[in-house]
Amino acid sequence: MTALYREHALGLTRLALVLVRDTQAAEDIVQDAFCGLHRRWDHVRDTDRALAYVRSAVVNGCRSEFRRRKSARGQLPDVPASSAESAALASEERRAVLRALAGLPARQREALVLRYYLELSEAETATAMGVSRGTAKSATARGIASLRRLLQEES
Amino acid sequence: MGKTEERLRDAAVALGSTLGPADIPPLRLPQTSARDSRWQGSLGRPLVIRRWLSPLAAAASVATVIGVLVLIGSLPGPAGHRIAPHRGEPAGAADLRTARQHGAAAPWAFWQISGAGSSDLQVTAITASSPTSAWAFASDDAGTNLRPVAWRLTGSAWTAISFPGRPGERIVAAQASSPANVWALTSDNRALRWNGSSWQVVSGFPARDVGAAAVISRSDVWVFGQLDQPAGTTPATWHYNGHDWTRVVSAAGLGEASALSPDDIWADGGSVVAHWNGARWTRYSVASLLPPRTQYCGPAVTGIDAVSAADAWAVGFQNCQDTGGLGVLLHYAGGSWHRVASLGDHDAAAVLPDGRGGLWIPADIVQGTDGTMFHFSDGRLTTARLPLRPDHLHLWIAAAAPHGAAVFAGGAAGHDATGVVLRHDT
Numbered sequence: 001m002t003a004l005y006r007e008h009a010l011g012l013t014r015l016a017l018v019l020v021r022d023t024q025a026a027e028d029i030v031q032d033a034f035c036g037l038h039r040r041w042d043h044v045r046d047t048d049r050a051l052a053y054v055r056s057a058v059v060n061g062c063r064s065e066f067r068r069r070k071s072a073r074g075q076l077p078d079v080p081a082s083s084a085e086s087a088a089l090a091s092e093e094r095r096a097v098l099r100a101l102a103g104l105p106a107r108q109r110e111a112l113v114l115r116y117y118l119e120l121s122e123a124e125t126a127t128a129m130g131v132s133r134g135t136a137k138s139a140t141a142r143g144i145a146s147l148r149r150l151l152q153e154e155s
Numbered sequence: 156m157g158k159t160e161e162r163l164r165d166a167a168v169a170l171g172s173t174l175g176p177a178d179i180p181p182l183r184l185p186q187t188s189a190r191d192s193r194w195q196g197s198l199g200r201p202l203v204i205r206r207w208l209s210p211l212a213a214a215a216s217v218a219t220v221i222g223v224l225v226l227i228g229s230l231p232g233p234a235g236h237r238i239a240p241h242r243g244e245p246a247g248a249a250d251l252r253t254a255r256q257h258g259a260a261a262p263w264a265f266w267q268i269s270g271a272g273s274s275d276l277q278v279t280a281i282t283a284s285s286p287t288s289a290w291a292f293a294s295d296d297a298g299t300n301l302r303p304v305a306w307r308l309t310g311s312a313w314t315a316i317s318f319p320g321r322p323g324e325r326i327v328a329a330q331a332s333s334p335a336n337v338w339a340l341t342s343d344n345r346a347l348r349w350n351g352s353s354w355q356v357v358s359g360f361p362a363r364d365v366g367a368a369a370v371i372s373r374s375d376v377w378v379f380g381q382l383d384q385p386a387g388t389t390p391a392t393w394h395y396n397g398h399d400w401t402r403v404v405s406a407a408g409l410g411e412a413s414a415l416s417p418d419d420i421w422a423d424g425g426s427v428v429a430h431w432n433g434a435r436w437t438r439y440s441v442a443s444l445l446p447p448r449t450q451y452c453g454p455a456v457t458g459i460d461a462v463s464a465a466d467a468w469a470v471g472f473q474n475c476q477d478t479g480g481l482g483v484l485l486h487y488a489g490g491s492w493h494r495v496a497s498l499g500d501h502d503a504a505a506v507l508p509d510g511r512g513g514l515w516i517p518a519d520i521v522q523g524t525d526g527t528m529f530h531f532s533d534g535r536l537t538t539a540r541l542p543l544r545p546d547h548l549h550l551w552i553a554a555a556a557p558h559g560a561a562v563f564a565g566g567a568a569g570h571d572a573t574g575v576v577l578r579h580d581t
Contacts (some may be wrong), residue, residue: 014171
């Protein structure tokens with residue numbers, strides 16, 4: 001499992017960061033996901049299956065984090081950008097896209113990030129989200145439609 | 156990849172790249188036992204479980220999802236149908252008005268979800284017992300914990316029917332053997348049955364992760380799904396005899412099923428197609444007929460239609476990461492499976508009889524922008540002219556009335572991806 005963590009922790013933390021926009025929360029979510037994998041390790045020996053499990057746990061963790069923030073503050077968070085993030089997102093264009101992404105319903109946001117950031121197949125996206133392939137397709141299509149609309153409204 | 160997708164990827168990659176290997180802390184595994192640690196995260200955050208909603212909150216939750224399935228357009232067909240009047244102003248109506256100018260070569264009718272909460276609903280299952288008797292189910296698509304909605308088609312109007320769905324529950328498969336024997340299987344591992352007057356939960360349903368069902372009669376129901384076991388998920392099949400559920404020798408697992416009689420059922424899962432002859436399942440690998448498997452492509456059968464024990468159709472898709480891949484049409488004849496047509500860059504959702512010896516194949520284009528409805532007849536593959544603009548049209552599910560008297564397809568259309576149901580009358 002240490003090897004799996006060494007190989008995939010960075011990618012999974014980046015995935016969580018894109019989903020929750022908070023580096024500390026992203027790191028915690030990935031740690032929690034690997035703790036969950038640790039508890040199931042006897043049942044999940046296959047590396048591909050282990051990666052699919054932990055990726056799904058990360059997506060779930062991000063969903064919980066969003067829910068927690070939303071209930072704590074009554075609205076979705078507007079996480080202040082770190083200095084590193086500010087440098088990387090110098091373009092207002094990118095900021096606008098990430099703002100719009102954060103405004104999407106959770107399922108649509110997850111589908112878009114898994115499909116177009118991680119470049120997973122629809123089947124893998126569905127597995128990571130814990131939904132059927134049809135739902136993953138639907139969430140992707142609706143997410144793109146919503147994102148397009150939000151970006152048009154903003155421009 | 157479209158412009159919006161490219162912008163999203165660019166922004167996400169830029170944000171992700173703010174983290175480097177040096178930012179990743181070492182793995183911290185819990186010292187507590189597995190039993191103790193089930194109830195909190197590694198950082199000690201307690202998990203909160205909401206046990207139930209107050210009656211008032213539950214009622215409010217239901218009230219927000221009473222969307223309305225509105226007949227938007229019924230294009231002039233041979234019988235001279237008139238375009239029905241609007242009953243509401245659903246999202247995406249502008250696209251539909253434009254679409255009417257396209258005309259159509261066949262009598263397609265379509266309906267669109269409209270009303271409160273409609274933007275969070277997706278059509279997830281359809282079943283039909285005749286062209287004018289059908290059910291459509293819509294479920295929460297946005298993770299907002301809405302309850303599923305059930306509509307019944309009687310004649311040309313859909314009516315919302317009281318359905319004992321739970322918050323966040325999805326209808327994953329629906330099948331009917333008659334208007335008074337309609338089954339719905341849910342994401343909460345429940346089976347519900349419409350007896351002609353109300354929906355009832357079928358007790359003792361043992362399935363997990365249901366993919367498909369085959370309803371022959373009230374006392375002959377097959378359910379295809381998978382079980383999560385210590386060694387991983389395994390395909391599983393259950394049979395209901397009207398009183399008890401029995402787990403039987405597994406067929407193909409998650410996927411589609413098409414049943415003709417108690418001893419003639421076809422089912423698919425992955426690159427396997429299976430036939431039940433009343434005594435045993437015979438499995439056929441169609442891996443060599445599907446588009447190539449590569450490091451990034453996991454081809455699979457995505458739909459099946461049984462004509463007889465010696466005649467069946469299936470559609471498959473290459474299922475590649477990001478780029479999608481190719482679709483194919485397969486035919487079982489002469490005791491083996493053959494590839495009969497390529498569907499190009501399309502992901503076929505189903506294959507259905509047209510009632511005249513041909514087939515309907517609803518499909519998405521793989522880059523996620525345009526969908527289409529193929530028609531296959533006498534060895535020729537053509538594209539149907541639908542009463543909806545093809546851009547931003549997605550068709551994910553479909554059902555045929557017995558004997559191919561009508562075909563229904565469900566998905567989403569328009570810039571807002573509003574849920575739609577299409578019907579073609581033979």
